[in-house]
Each structure stands twice: as C-alpha cells, then as structure tokens.
Amino acid sequence: MLQRTHVVLSLVLGALLMVSAATGLVLSTGTLYEHFQVAPSAGQNVAEVVERIAGQVQGIERIERAPSGELRVIFSNATESDTVIADPVTGLVMGPYQPSVFLSWVRNLHRELLLGEPGRWLSGMAALALLILVVTGCWLLARRLGGWRQLLRPIPDRGGLLYWHLVLSRWTLPVLAILAVSGLYLAAISVGMVDDGQDVAPVYPAAGYSAPAAEIGSLPALRNLDLQDLRELEFPFDPLQANFYTLRTASGDGFVDASTGQWISYQEHGFTKRLYENLYELHTGAHSPIWTFFLAGASLCLLLLSGFGLLSWWHRKRMARVLSDNAPADQAQVILLVGSQGGTTWRYARQLHQQLSSNGLAVHCANMNQLQPHYPGAKQLLVLTSTYGDGQAPESASAFLGRLSLSKLGPELQVAVVGFGNSQFEHFCGYAQEVEHQLQQRGLRPLLPLHCIDRNALSELNQWARALGEKLRVDLHFTEQTPPETGQQLELLSRELFGEDSESPAAILRFGVKPLRRSYGLFLVRNPASRYAPGDLLSIRPGSDLAPRLYSIASSDEDGVLEVCVRKHPAGLCSPMLHGLQVGDCIEGVIQPHPEFRPSAGRHPVILVGAGTGLAPLIGFVRKNTHQRPLYLYWGGRNAQSDFLYQAQLNEYLADGRLTQLGLAFSQAAQPMYVQDRLQQDAGELVLLLKQGAQVLVCGSREMAEGVRLALKPMLQQLGLSIEQLRLQGRYREDVY
Ligand SMILES: Cc1cc2nc3c(=O)[nH]c(=O)nc-3n(C[C@H](O)[C@H](O)[C@H](O)COP(=O)(O)OP(=O)(O)OC[C@H]3O[C@@H](n4cnc5c(N)ncnc54)[C@H](O)[C@@H]3O)c2cc1C
Ligand SMILES: Cc1cc2nc3c(=O)[nH]c(=O)nc-3n(C[C@H](O)[C@H](O)[C@H](O)COP(=O)(O)O)c2cc1C
Incomplete structure (x- = not known):
C-alpha cells in the first residue's frame, strides 16, 4: 500500500514536482549568488547608513533591505523617479537596481506555474505530494533497512538506480520534509486559506506630528536599530503634514517621530507573523547562505530522485511488457513469482509464463517483492528464486519474507518453489530453502517438493518442468538461453607461481580487461560490468557448455588490472586451463558484483x-x-x-x-x-x-x-x-x- 502510494503519487505529480525542484534549484542558486555579491553588514546602525544615502539621493520614499543584505532605495524627485542600490557597509550608491527578468519569471513559475490563482493551488498540491512522498519514502526506507533504528546503517551497495535512490533520499529526506511543510504553508497563505499575521498593524499616529524634522542620523530609534534587523524604512510622504517614519524591523513594526526620533507606536510581531517569517526563511533560505546551500542541494537531489524513480518505473514497465499476456494479479489462476539479481532466473520464468499462457492458463508473473496480500482467483503459486551472499535473497526478493508475513495467503494455494543456485557456495539455494520453509509455515499446500537447480543445469530444470506439467496437465519444456551479457575480454599480463613443486600450485594471475562496448542504436556504451572491486567474482566457463567457475577478484578497476589467485586442481577443468595460460593469451570472463562480501563502511576494526x-x-x-x-x-x-x-x-x-x-x-x-x-x-x-x-x-x-x-x-x-x-x-x- 505504502509503496503503491509512493509510486502512484510520484507518477501523477512527477512533472509538477520536477518543475518545483528545478525552479527551486534556480531560485536558491540565485539567492546564493546574491549572498556572495553583498558584503555582510555587521554592527552598522540604520541611522548612520541612511544618513549617508540621504546625502547622495534626493527625494527618498523608501529604503528596503533585501534578505541578501542589499539596500534598495526608492526615490522620486523633480527630475526622475527610480530605484538604486546602496552598499550596506559604506552607504555608497552603487547604481540602478535591475532585477533579473529571468529570476522573476522562474519565481512566478515556482509559485503559481505562470497561471495565477489556479497555479497556486497546483503548487500547493506539489508541496502536499512531496510531504506524502517524504513520509512514505521514510517508511519504505526504514522497512528496507530493517527498522527505524537501522536508518543510519550502511545501505548494501547492490548497484543500480534503486541503490542511488536510497542513498540520496536518506540524506535529503529531512531537508525535503522542511521544504514540503513550509511550501504547503506558503501555498495555503497564497490562496488565502491561512492568515500570515500581516494585518496586525501598529497604531497609526494621531494628527500633530508636524514639528521640524531632525537630522536623520541623530534619531535614537534608528541609531538603536542594527542594520541587519531593518526590513523597510518609509520616509514621511509630506514632511509638513505627517512628520514621522514608518519602520519595519525583523521583530516588529512601528512609527518613529521625525523630530525626536522616539517610537510613536510599535507593534511586536505576533505568533502568526513570526511563524510566517520563520517558515518563509526556511523555504527560501533568504537570510542564511548556508541554509540556501542546503536548499539548493535538496532541490538538485529531488530532481535526481524524481529522475531515478521515473527511470526505475519505466524499467519495470519494460520488463512487464516483455511478458505479453501477463494476467492481472486478481484474475490469475497461476501466480509466478521471480527472485533474481542477475536476470538469469527471469529468463526461465519468461519461458514458463509463455508456455503456461499459451496452454490457456491465466498467469500473473512478477518480482517476489511485488507479492500481493491476497490472490482471489489463484490456485497455484510458483516461486523461482536464486540465492546470493551467505544464502541471502536476491535483490528482487529482498522484501518478500516481510510481505509474506503480512499477507493473507493460506491453504487455498498450492505452492512449488524452484531454487537457482550454485553448489560451490556453502548455502546452496539457501534462500529458496528459507522461502519453502516459510510458505509451509503459513500452511500453503505443496504442489511439488522444493527443487534446487545447480548452475542452471537444463536437465534438472526439465525434470521439474515435467513434474509440474503432469500436475497442471500441460506440456512444459525449457530450452537453453544465451546469456544477455557477453563476457569481458581478458588478456593475461603476468603470472606468479607458488608451490611449483607441489601437486596443486597456486598462481597470481593479472589480466588486462578490454571494456566491451555495447551498441544502443547510434550510441556505443561502455559495459558497466567492467567496473569491479576486491571481493567481486570473476566467472569463467572452462568450455562453452560447461558450468562457470568463480574466482575472487583481488584488485579494482582503478588498479588497471584484474587480479585473481587460482589454486590448481590437477583433475579439475578450469583451474588447470588458467594455470596453462601464457602471457598474452586471451580468455573470456564475466565479472559478477559481490557487494555483500566487503568491509562495511565506518572506522570499526x-x-x-x-x-x-x-x-x-x-x-x-x-x-x-x-x-x-x-x-x-x-x-x-x-x-x-x-x-x-x-x-x-x-x-x-x-x-x-x-x-x-x-x-x-x-x-x-x-x-x-x-x-x-x-x-x-x-x-x-x-x-x-x-x-x-x-x-x-x-x-x-x-x-x-x-x-x-x-x-x-x-x-x-x-x-x-x-x-x-x-x-x-x-x-x-x-x-x-
Ligand atoms: C565464491 C567462490 C569464490 C572462489 N574463489 C576462488 C579463488 O579465488 N581461487 C580459487 O582457486 N578458487 C576459487 N573458487 C573455486 C573455483 O570456483 C573452482 O571451484 C576451482 O577452481 C575448481 O575448478 P576446476 O574447474 O578446476 O575443477 P572442477 O572441474 O570443478 O573440479 C573440482 C574438484 O573436483 C574434482 N573432480 C572433478 N571431476 C571429478 C570426478 N569426476 N570425480 C572425482 N573428483 C572430481 C577435481 O579434482 C577438483 O578437485 C571459488 C569458488 C567460489 C564459489
Ligand atoms: C556473489 C554471488 C553470490 C552467490 N551466492 C550464492 C549462494 O549463497 N548460494 C547459491 O546457491 N548460489 C549462489 N550464487 C549463485 C546464483 O544464485 C546463481 O548464479 C543464480 O543462477 C543467479 O540467478 P540470477 O541471475 O537470476 O540472480 C551466488 C552468485 C553470486 C554472483
């Protein structure tokens, strides 16, 4: 449910969120640029700076202090009316104020999608969607990492988009949560749903303030105000009629007598106004370059997260499309669930799906992680899964057992589990065994006993297919599938031999890897499998129809060589072949990532x-x-x-x-x-x-x-x-x- 909400919301409001993230990134970069343009004005008082400005500009109407610290002076005199900017440290007028037309357009796009009032509602929806995505994302992350207390533990590096989605989201979720809440609040204000506290104004001065104005630099209220706390200073409109200044500060607003420099009235900001100011600050980073920097980073990450999310969704869709006639989960008679990391198991699952479907059965095929709580029309559940690590689940089955424990599956289903593994590993088909055990514990009835296939041996697989065919009264038969990944070309660069006189010497072999290039239409792309790190495995077939042997890799691609250490088994097939290689000889191998076998991150011994x-x-x-x-x-x-x-x-x-x-x-x-x-x-x-x-x-x-x-x-x-x-x-x- 949570996952579905997360995906559906991302898809429906994905474009809106991406616009918000991209415009947010531009705006925060703009704010950051402004922060670096303006020198900080520490310790200046308003009276001093304004006096210097007033000495240069005639007919000042208003002085505004922008969040970046820039002073904007709006004036109007007999010859011109304009806005200039003044240096907050020296008070010197620096030139005309020329706001960026582009940034104004981006701001408008961010706040109301250039659509006015309806756009503000849409922006509010984007903020609400972001909030829901953050909450569901946090929940999903905790579930994947094994609980809320595990939220900070290293995320297993299984490569791929999902890994980067998890890593990025973990570090950005807190900032995204703040952006979502503040964005929602600001949107609610902009459509008039929430009060921003602006209407609580100070008492307007009664008539009678017409005494001659004193020098502005001498006014105590302005002398006692730090420039950093100034928001706006409005000059008297008509010095003879109303001789007072309107002063807006960070903590409150009021009117200042132009002759005595005392406050005539002052209204401190109430809770609503302070809430607005703080949330505005949090959303825009207006007064803090460091926070603006975090906001820019979070907007960039949000863009990437949306991109990763859309790509993985498209990838899943593509996988689903490959299965024509995939019946919906709630209408299928047979459910076929697949646990795979390298994709081999999926190749056999597709064959099975195709043959069962062409025999008139409604079959629903999906990753094991997509297990549904209930399959109303299904009679049989077939599970095909590989094993990784120390008998662990492959990537597409990592959440299966958790989902199973919450499901309503029971004796109405008959089940058959097939394990795909490699008997060289200690826990041969260990995960398939665990799945079989848990399904039995839930009371599902066995259709066939657990069947473990060693290194995709076709004869073993067809044995199972025959048994299943008899139960379902269909004819089933698997055929050999050529693996999609062709291996790397490995050229032996050097060999060091140890224990030469013994029957089973060991050799350190160093290979040069020729990165295989695959073509995608007009593009040639470097095969990502040519990246490797110590602990990954090199898989070598001693003959075209023989099962591959694995060798632990001792180097990383950054070292420029692929190094393995091979013990010769005199009556073996692969190790004597490797020992027989001469410098310059070439062989083919496939690099298999093995991120489970690596020191985890941190400083522990x-x-x-x-x-x-x-x-x-x-x-x-x-x-x-x-x-x-x-x-x-x-x-x-x-x-x-x-x-x-x-x-x-x-x-x-x-x-x-x-x-x-x-x-x-x-x-x-x-x-x-x-x-x-x-x-x-x-x-x-x-x-x-x-x-x-x-x-x-x-x-x-x-x-x-x-x-x-x-x-x-x-x-x-x-x-x-x-x-x-x-x-x-x-x-x-x-x-x-
Ligand atoms: C995760 C992993 C990592 C590994 N890393 C390394 C590594 O870093 N270095 C390394 O050297 N190896 C490693 N191995 C082992 C390696 O994959 C091979 O198993 C090993 O090299 C033997 O392969 P082979 O083809 O030479 O022998 P095989 O042909 O597989 O024979 C294996 C053994 O069975 C015996 N045998 C073969 N046929 C018969 C028969 N008919 N009757 C009786 N006995 C028989 C052979 O004498 C030999 O001792 C690793 C294995 C795994 C699973
Ligand atoms: C790093 C790594 C670890 C593996 N660990 C096991 C294991 O513990 N037990 C096992 O039976 N097979 C293990 N295997 C073998 C795979 O399960 C087997 O190759 C399977 O066919 C892969 O199917 P897939 O490509 O669909 O994921 C491992 C393979 C790799 C590359």
Missing part, C-alpha cells in the same frame, strides 16, 4: 581471516585501506618458503599502516599450525576487537571456515554473542568454496 587463495579478496581490502582503518589479517598457508602468497606486499602494507597486524600459520612448518589455531593464540586481543564492534570476513575453504567458526565461538560467548547474531548484524561474512 576489521578482522580478515583466510587460507590459501582465500587471501585474494582480503589483500585487495588491505590495499585499499589507505585511511588506515584498523585491519587485522590472519592467513594460513602450507609452506613459508614456497607458498607465501603476496609476502612482499604484506610487509609493505604493515610498514605503511594499511595493515595493523598480520597473523600467519603454516601447516607444513616445524610446528604445524592452521589459521584457526593462530586465532586461538590471539583470543584475548580478538575479544577486545569484537567488543569494539569489529567485523569478521572469512575467505577460503569450507573446512577452514568451519574451524574459524569453532575458534570464534568461545570468544563470542564471552561477549554474550554468537556467530549467527554477528551474521545478522552484518559483522560476520564468509566467502567459502
């Missing part, structure tokens, strides 16, 4: 634990630690003489502070030791680090990770914690194979 080639992403994190955040690296190898990967670099990073401490363990040393033993040796220090909020990242073999968990368990127990709790806090992450 990080404990890196790895063995063998598991060092690859860890050394990358150390290399990037130029801000010298406390980093503790524990690494286990076989032999200190022949198998010590990155030895020289590790010493260099220890010396320059990128690495705080290095703990080594060698299994073939005189006193054999594994990395988990080394952790136990430092238990005291590690407990202290964990107490300070340290994050633990583990990379390498499954057996090693198991040993590390066992070693950490008693340390965490001392702090009343467990590995699972640490995992939930995002402080324990594994990349094991």
Whole structure:
C-alpha cells in the first residue's frame, strides 16, 4: 500500500514536482549568488547608513533591505523617479537596481506555474505530494533497512538506480520534509486559506506630528536599530503634514517621530507573523547562505530522485511488457513469482509464463517483492528464486519474507518453489530453502517438493518442468538461453607461481580487461560490468557448455588490472586451463558484483581471516585501506618458503599502516599450525576487537571456515554473542568454496 502510494503519487505529480525542484534549484542558486555579491553588514546602525544615502539621493520614499543584505532605495524627485542600490557597509550608491527578468519569471513559475490563482493551488498540491512522498519514502526506507533504528546503517551497495535512490533520499529526506511543510504553508497563505499575521498593524499616529524634522542620523530609534534587523524604512510622504517614519524591523513594526526620533507606536510581531517569517526563511533560505546551500542541494537531489524513480518505473514497465499476456494479479489462476539479481532466473520464468499462457492458463508473473496480500482467483503459486551472499535473497526478493508475513495467503494455494543456485557456495539455494520453509509455515499446500537447480543445469530444470506439467496437465519444456551479457575480454599480463613443486600450485594471475562496448542504436556504451572491486567474482566457463567457475577478484578497476589467485586442481577443468595460460593469451570472463562480501563502511576494526587463495579478496581490502582503518589479517598457508602468497606486499602494507597486524600459520612448518589455531593464540586481543564492534570476513575453504567458526565461538560467548547474531548484524561474512 505504502509503496503503491509512493509510486502512484510520484507518477501523477512527477512533472509538477520536477518543475518545483528545478525552479527551486534556480531560485536558491540565485539567492546564493546574491549572498556572495553583498558584503555582510555587521554592527552598522540604520541611522548612520541612511544618513549617508540621504546625502547622495534626493527625494527618498523608501529604503528596503533585501534578505541578501542589499539596500534598495526608492526615490522620486523633480527630475526622475527610480530605484538604486546602496552598499550596506559604506552607504555608497552603487547604481540602478535591475532585477533579473529571468529570476522573476522562474519565481512566478515556482509559485503559481505562470497561471495565477489556479497555479497556486497546483503548487500547493506539489508541496502536499512531496510531504506524502517524504513520509512514505521514510517508511519504505526504514522497512528496507530493517527498522527505524537501522536508518543510519550502511545501505548494501547492490548497484543500480534503486541503490542511488536510497542513498540520496536518506540524506535529503529531512531537508525535503522542511521544504514540503513550509511550501504547503506558503501555498495555503497564497490562496488565502491561512492568515500570515500581516494585518496586525501598529497604531497609526494621531494628527500633530508636524514639528521640524531632525537630522536623520541623530534619531535614537534608528541609531538603536542594527542594520541587519531593518526590513523597510518609509520616509514621511509630506514632511509638513505627517512628520514621522514608518519602520519595519525583523521583530516588529512601528512609527518613529521625525523630530525626536522616539517610537510613536510599535507593534511586536505576533505568533502568526513570526511563524510566517520563520517558515518563509526556511523555504527560501533568504537570510542564511548556508541554509540556501542546503536548499539548493535538496532541490538538485529531488530532481535526481524524481529522475531515478521515473527511470526505475519505466524499467519495470519494460520488463512487464516483455511478458505479453501477463494476467492481472486478481484474475490469475497461476501466480509466478521471480527472485533474481542477475536476470538469469527471469529468463526461465519468461519461458514458463509463455508456455503456461499459451496452454490457456491465466498467469500473473512478477518480482517476489511485488507479492500481493491476497490472490482471489489463484490456485497455484510458483516461486523461482536464486540465492546470493551467505544464502541471502536476491535483490528482487529482498522484501518478500516481510510481505509474506503480512499477507493473507493460506491453504487455498498450492505452492512449488524452484531454487537457482550454485553448489560451490556453502548455502546452496539457501534462500529458496528459507522461502519453502516459510510458505509451509503459513500452511500453503505443496504442489511439488522444493527443487534446487545447480548452475542452471537444463536437465534438472526439465525434470521439474515435467513434474509440474503432469500436475497442471500441460506440456512444459525449457530450452537453453544465451546469456544477455557477453563476457569481458581478458588478456593475461603476468603470472606468479607458488608451490611449483607441489601437486596443486597456486598462481597470481593479472589480466588486462578490454571494456566491451555495447551498441544502443547510434550510441556505443561502455559495459558497466567492467567496473569491479576486491571481493567481486570473476566467472569463467572452462568450455562453452560447461558450468562457470568463480574466482575472487583481488584488485579494482582503478588498479588497471584484474587480479585473481587460482589454486590448481590437477583433475579439475578450469583451474588447470588458467594455470596453462601464457602471457598474452586471451580468455573470456564475466565479472559478477559481490557487494555483500566487503568491509562495511565506518572506522570499526576489521578482522580478515583466510587460507590459501582465500587471501585474494582480503589483500585487495588491505590495499585499499589507505585511511588506515584498523585491519587485522590472519592467513594460513602450507609452506613459508614456497607458498607465501603476496609476502612482499604484506610487509609493505604493515610498514605503511594499511595493515595493523598480520597473523600467519603454516601447516607444513616445524610446528604445524592452521589459521584457526593462530586465532586461538590471539583470543584475548580478538575479544577486545569484537567488543569494539569489529567485523569478521572469512575467505577460503569450507573446512577452514568451519574451524574459524569453532575458534570464534568461545570468544563470542564471552561477549554474550554468537556467530549467527554477528551474521545478522552484518559483522560476520564468509566467502567459502
Ligand atoms: C565464491 C567462490 C569464490 C572462489 N574463489 C576462488 C579463488 O579465488 N581461487 C580459487 O582457486 N578458487 C576459487 N573458487 C573455486 C573455483 O570456483 C573452482 O571451484 C576451482 O577452481 C575448481 O575448478 P576446476 O574447474 O578446476 O575443477 P572442477 O572441474 O570443478 O573440479 C573440482 C574438484 O573436483 C574434482 N573432480 C572433478 N571431476 C571429478 C570426478 N569426476 N570425480 C572425482 N573428483 C572430481 C577435481 O579434482 C577438483 O578437485 C571459488 C569458488 C567460489 C564459489
Ligand atoms: C556473489 C554471488 C553470490 C552467490 N551466492 C550464492 C549462494 O549463497 N548460494 C547459491 O546457491 N548460489 C549462489 N550464487 C549463485 C546464483 O544464485 C546463481 O548464479 C543464480 O543462477 C543467479 O540467478 P540470477 O541471475 O537470476 O540472480 C551466488 C552468485 C553470486 C554472483
């Protein structure tokens, strides 16, 4: 409901909001420019400055102080009538006042869309829409980050428009809320719905103030008024009839006797007027350059947020269009929900949708995050989902379990879940298993048991298709799909070999990446996948019809090379092929982002634990630690003489502070030791680090990770914690194979 309100409102009033944001940006930039044009007038009193101006200009009617501090002098004498501007510090007349025609037009567009009264109502609606968007956006953000208390925690970088939408909105929501509330109030005033307190005026002087005027510079009321508090000073219209000044200040308005310089009457601003002044100030940043700067930033962000929002909506629409015959959710017989991050699962979902629909079934297909509370006409629910991270949900299913817990789905639906995963990962199809479990808990009846597909194996998938076909009495069959992303061209630039004499040596391989260019009509665009950071994965197929193997990347695209560290499995397919490469040879690979396996933002200590080639992403994190955040690296190898990967670099990073401490363990040393033993040796220090909020990242073999968990368990127990709790806090992450 919240999400729908957010999207519908953004779409309906998107154009209006974008006009408001763009004009707001121009206006605040204009105000900022004015602030920098005018020297600040600290400590000047009104009498002094006005006296100097009066010495240069005859027939002054009024002096206005603009919010930027600029003084505008309106005069009329026998020869001319005009407005000039005066320097607030020196009182010198600087020239004629020439307001920008463009800015006036933009202001008019911002306030009333150049439409007069109806435009003011529309602007008010834009402000109201912004307020609703801010509230629903805040709610959605809290929900996505796991609660209101988590609002400040780092947003998982999954790339894409949604990530930037979340990052930008988090920092701008408070300023946008202020802009929305103040904008709504000002719009309500402009259409006469709310009083601005202007009609509470000081008592007009009774007749009799016609004594000769004194020198203006000597008048006490003006001498006691700081120039910064002046709003407007009106000169007597006819000095012989009414010899008093009308004075408007920041705190109140009144009349000043021109001969004695005393207040004749004074009316302090009431609550309504002060409210108006403060909200006007908040909306325009008129008196504060710093606040104006924030407003300009917020307007720019609002423009970007509207743009990102519209683009993601268009993207979703395009996805939906690809599925012709997608039945509406409330009329479908079969619901097909898809959890995907890289898009592979969607390709199979489309095939399934097409075949079921062409057999006369009304099928509704959507992302898992779009789960509805209730499907009135549906009998079967099919869920196809991949798994990411440590058995986590893919992007398009991140909110599924939360929505499921609020839904009304029950035994009226039969369900079949298919997991798409990779058995190289510890939690093979871990998320699909969790989804299956939760659906069973809600009482949905099983249509088919959970089916896990390893690396998109077509034979396994068709086994499931046959079983489903029998249940639904249709003929179903999946065919191979060519992946949309073609790989990067990788040219081997250098290789370093370790443990050459052993059966399974390791090699550090550095590749040059040739950015693939895709064409979009007339445009050639750099493939975004050629961006990578330590911890991301390189996927390589040892043969065209073989499943890809993954390798952790140790470098980032900024380093100019793609570095991996590969252990040779003598009877394996991919690793011997990589070890056999010569400098200059080229292969194809696909870079897969893996933002879950990275130190989280902040200054908390990080404990890196790895063995063998598991060092690859860890050394990358150390290399990037130029801000010298406390980093503790524990690494286990076989032999200190022949198998010590990155030895020289590790010493260099220890010396320059990128690495705080290095703990080594060698299994073939005189006193054999594994990395988990080394952790136990430092238990005291590690407990202290964990107490300070340290994050633990583990990379390498499954057996090693198991040993590390066992070693950490008693340390965490001392702090009343467990590995699972640490995992939930995002402080324990594994990349094991
Ligand atoms: C997230 C992740 C990150 C990884 N990062 C790295 C990394 O940085 N560095 C690295 O070196 N590896 C890494 N791997 C492992 C890598 O993906 C491969 O699994 C590894 O290189 C072996 O691939 P292969 O093709 O050489 O062996 P495969 O052909 O996949 O064989 C795997 C093993 O099975 C054995 N085997 C194969 N066929 C048979 C058979 N018929 N009968 C019995 N045994 C058999 C082989 O001897 C071999 O030991 C990572 C894996 C994952 C999941
Ligand atoms: C960074 C990363 C993490 C992964 N983690 C897991 C995992 O924990 N368990 C698993 O079974 N598969 C894992 N996979 C494999 C994907 O689930 C699998 O490739 C799937 O087919 C991707 O489908 P999608 O493109 O639709 O998202 C991971 C893949 C990547 C790139």
